[in-house]
Amino acid sequence: MEEHPAMNKEVRYKQTLAILSVAAIVTVLGAVWPVLFYEGSAIGKLLSRKYEVEAVGDADFEKAMEAELYGGTLESPSSSPQIDHAGITAKLARLRQLDRGVAFICLLLTVGLCFACLKWPRLSWLYMFPALWLLVNAHAIAMSGGKAFAELAVLGHATRWGTLTALAILFFRNPKGERIANWVLRIACSLTFAVHGYEAFQLNPPFQDLLYITAEHVGVGLAEWFCHVLLRIIGIMDLLLAVSVVTVHHRRLLFWMGCWGLITAASRPIAMGLEAWPEFAMRLPNSVAPLLVLFLGSQTIFSRSIPIPSSKPESTDL
Amino acid sequence: MNDHHTLENLYVTMKTRVIWMVTSLIVCVVTTDSAVSANDLDLAKLDVSTLVSRMTPLKGTTPAQWRVIWTNDASREATISWTTAEPGKKHIVYYGRESGGRGGKPAFSQECQSNGIYSITQPKPPKPKEGETPEQATKNEPPKLIPPAYYHHARIEQLEPNTRYYFVLESDGERSREFYFLTAPAEGTDFTLIHGGDSRSGHADRSRMNLRIAEQAKSDSKVLAFAHGGDYIVSGTKWEQWRMWLSQHELTTLEDGRVLPIIPTKGNHDAGTIYFEVFDLEEETERWHTTMLGKDVALVTLDTNSPGGGPQADWLEAELKRLRPAVRWLLVQYHRPMYPAVKGPAPHAPIFCPLFDKYNVDIALESDGHCMKRTVPIRNGKKDSSGLVYVGEGGLGVGQRKTDSDRWYLQDGGRAGSEHHVIRLDLDPDELRVRFILMDGSAWDDHTIKARNL
Numbered sequence: 085m086e087e088h089p090a091m092n093k094e095v096r097y098k099q100t101l102a103i104l105s106v107a108a109i110v111t112v113l114g115a116v117w118p119v120l121f122y123e124g125s126a127i128g129k130l131l132s133r134k135y136e137v138e139a140v141g142d143a144d145f146e147k148a149m150e151a152e153l154y155g156g157t158l159e160s161p162s163s164s165p166q167i168d169h170a171g172i173t174a175k176l177a178r179l180r181q182l183d184r185g186v187a188f189i190c191l192l193l194t195v196g197l198c199f200a201c202l203k204w205p206r207l208s209w210l211y212m213f214p215a216l217w218l219l220v221n222a223h224a225i226a227m228s229g230g231k232a233f234a235e236l237a238v239l240g241h242a243t244r245w246g247t248l249t250a251l252a253i254l255f256f257r258n259p260k261g262e263r264i265a266n267w268v269l270r271i272a273c274s275l276t277f278a279v280h281g282y283e284a285f286q287l288n289p290p291f292q293d294l295l296y297i298t299a300e301h302v303g304v305g306l307a308e309w310f311c312h313v314l315l316r317i318i319g320i321m322d323l324l325l326a327v328s329v330v331t332v333h334h335r336r337l338l339f340w341m342g343c344w345g346l347i348t349a350a351s352r353p354i355a356m357g358l359e360a361w362p363e364f365a366m367r368l369p370n371s372v373a374p375l376l377v378l379f380l381g382s383q384t385i386f387s388r389s390i391p392i393p394s395s396k397p398e399s400t401d402l
Numbered sequence: 403m404n405d406h407h408t409l410e411n412l413y414v415t416m417k418t419r420v421i422w423m424v425t426s427l428i429v430c431v432v433t434t435d436s437a438v439s440a441n442d443l444d445l446a447k448l449d450v451s452t453l454v455s456r457m458t459p460l461k462g463t464t465p466a467q468w469r470v471i472w473t474n475d476a477s478r479e480a481t482i483s484w485t486t487a488e489p490g491k492k493h494i495v496y497y498g499r500e501s502g503g504r505g506g507k508p509a510f511s512q513e514c515q516s517n518g519i520y521s522i523t524q525p526k527p528p529k530p531k532e533g534e535t536p537e538q539a540t541k542n543e544p545p546k547l548i549p550p551a552y553y554h555h556a557r558i559e560q561l562e563p564n565t566r567y568y569f570v571l572e573s574d575g576e577r578s579r580e581f582y583f584l585t586a587p588a589e590g591t592d593f594t595l596i597h598g599g600d601s602r603s604g605h606a607d608r609s610r611m612n613l614r615i616a617e618q619a620k621s622d623s624k625v626l627a628f629a630h631g632g633d634y635i636v637s638g639t640k641w642e643q644w645r646m647w648l649s650q651h652e653l654t655t656l657e658d659g660r661v662l663p664i665i666p667t668k669g670n671h672d673a674g675t676i677y678f679e680v681f682d683l684e685e686e687t688e689r690w691h692t693t694m695l696g697k698d699v700a701l702v703t704l705d706t707n708s709p710g711g712g713p714q715a716d717w718l719e720a721e722l723k724r725l726r727p728a729v730r731w732l733l734v735q736y737h738r739p740m741y742p743a744v745k746g747p748a749p750h751a752p753i754f755c756p757l758f759d760k761y762n763v764d765i766a767l768e769s770d771g772h773c774m775k776r777t778v779p780i781r782n783g784k785k786d787s788s789g790l791v792y793v794g795e796g797g798l799g800v801g802q803r804k805t806d807s808d809r810w811y812l813q814d815g816g817r818a819g820s821e822h823h824v825i826r827l828d829l830d831p832d833e834l835r836v837r838f839i840l841m842d843g844s845a846w847d848d849h850t851i852k853a854r855n856l
Binding site for chain 2: 118121122123132133136137140141142145146148149150152153154155176177180229230231232289290292293294295296297300306307308311355356357359360
């Protein structure tokens with residue numbers, strides 16, 4: 085006896101969303117882990133620094149000093165700021181707790197929604213919170229600087245917040261939403277691959293080290309010129325993939341994008357050891373997003389317009 | 403009878419005086435010995451005017467923002483650098499072993515080999531409001547342009563080791579007061595280094611820490627140089643931040659004119675070309691370097707902004723291989739920590755650490771984490787008494803972060819904390835004493851590393 089195609093699609097729909105939800109959990113876990121156990125989130129650090137600079141009255145001190153040393157009309161304060169170090173430390177500790185709390189809530193939300201949305205799909209909008217958190221953190225990285233190409237973080241992290249955004253939309257199961265999710269993912273993939281391609285072409289130092297260390301692991305000493313050539317080729321490939329994902333729907337290219345995203349994400353723990361697993365986890369969308377584009381383009385499984393079989397399939401309305 | 407009483411009184415008086423003298427002597431010795439823990443400066447009360455009075459305004463061709471830079475042979479070479487607000491035409495440093503005296507100048511002279519304008523990025527013009535042209539917007543709300551500034555570097559060679567060199571800076575006839583610095587000894591290890599990093603924010607605290615560094619040198623003439631672990635400022639491409647750092651660096655100069663040579667390291671916030679302009683380094687070839695402090699001590703400076711692999715790894719291996727049999731103390735410094743107390747490890751760790759282990763580096767000086775830490779000795783990623791100790795991680799003004807003391811390398815002998823600090827390294831042939839000196843002058847940690855029997 086043959087299964088009804090709508091039943092097949094329903095099963096595939098549930099399976100796809102389950103895989104996507106797990107991917108979302110892994111991504112958020114990768115991003116949350118360093119916040120809980122290491123230095124905190126980018127936005128947490130940025131806010132802490134801003135608070136601290138304000139609390140110690142550094143801006144006034146700096147302005148007064150500038151006026152005296154490099155010319156200006158500013159009145160200098162009569163004394164240096166009286167700093168309440170204990171108060172500042174306590175406030176910073178509270179900020180740190182808040183930072184951890186927000187990160188933990190994002191993780192809980194992502195895990196909880198994985199189950200809740202199967203029963204109450206409308207709750208999927210709550211996926212926007214972890215998506216927003218990832219976006220805000222990317223923006224904070226760009227504002228903080230201190231890393232090569234930090235200013236491109238919002239675009240470079242597009243697959244992370246883009247995948248969660250797409251997931252929020254996909255649970256609604258309507259053709260329009262599916263189209264929007266598809267385009268969110270395609271644009272996110274394009275942005276991430278374009279930024280990574282640009283960084284590779286510009287020989288971003290951490291990328292070079294990934295190649296050097298990985299080569300070392302397999303007993304190959306990589307010459308500098310070869311490393312540079314390799315990175316430039318990778319850069320061009322990434323840029324071409326970035327263009328292709330928004331211009332054509334080529335199954336093989338999308339499949340390769342997914343594989344390449346997985347390879348580059350895995351290169352972190354390969355080079356740095358298993359402790360670097362969060363680096364892999366938070367980059368998982370670089371692989372998942374193009375594969376989802378591939379899937380969304382070839383199947384229409386998320387739309388409610390597809391009938392769910394009943395005991396009398398012929399009586400089902402479209 | 404009276405004579406007897408007089409003698410007895412005299413005896414009592416003498417005894418009291420002797421007790422006083424002995425007590426005073428003990429107090430004096432104790433005080434001298436714990437000079438670093440004396441609360442000799444009330445830094446918190448220093449106001450802007452007092453601090454600024456010890457700095458030189460950037461005006462005309464008045465030499466300001468002086469520094470002595472060591473990147474190669476500290477016994478025989480130094481680069482003396484300064485800044486002027488106007489380009490000027492002739493920039494000379496007068497130097498010599500004899501002071502030029504009041505108003506005079508030392509005997510030798512060296513014209514600056516490198517002069518130029520610092521790379522300055524001007525603020526963007528204001529956005530025009532509705533109905534306003536860009537020209538009108540600029541006219542109505544003119545952006546505060548950053549005035550240009552000019553660097554001058556005089557590279558001096560063939561100096562005598564272990565010698566006091568006086569110097570006077572001159573730009574178009576405008577002279578600085580007389581300064582001096584000490585060259586490193588030709589051999590031996592009887593000196594002290596100061597290491598610190600992360601002065602990128604916290605201007606008031608940065609100024610105070612600079613005074614603390616000066617105080618260290620004042621209280622102990624063995625202090626030879628100051629190694630900076632990087633992150634001088636927040637945005638490396640902003641001259642307005644660098645000029646403030648440079649002016650405040652003047653505070654490390656002692657009142658008697660002694661300048662502590664600086665051994666620079668590039669931090670992740672020191673992006674752009676100004677770092678190289680400030681420290682007279684070639685961007686392509688001098689991102690990493692070895693400073694020889696005599697023939698027995700080497701400080702290898704690495705760059706954690708550049709790839710650890712490839713040319714840097716090749717250079718490091720060759721350098722450690724060459725240096726290890728030749729020196730008593732082999733030190734390394736770089737910005738991002740390999741065994742951090744706050745963040746995750748630098749991606750350079752899998753490349754650098756095996757080389758440090760292989761060539762038995764004695765100590766690694768780290769920054770970037772904004773905290774204090776001393777690890778247990780580590781070899782091959784494990785606690786090992788024959789391994790090297792990693793210390794750091796930057797507290798020259800920047801706000802301090804909470805550490806994760808649960809990490810294995812910070813337990814059972816390792817330590818971590820959060821306060822502004824500099825690290826004082828007292829070297830001798832058998833031991834390297836490592837002390838974390840806090841802003842109030844007290845020591846947070848006092849640890850001794852035995853010299854290796856190689």
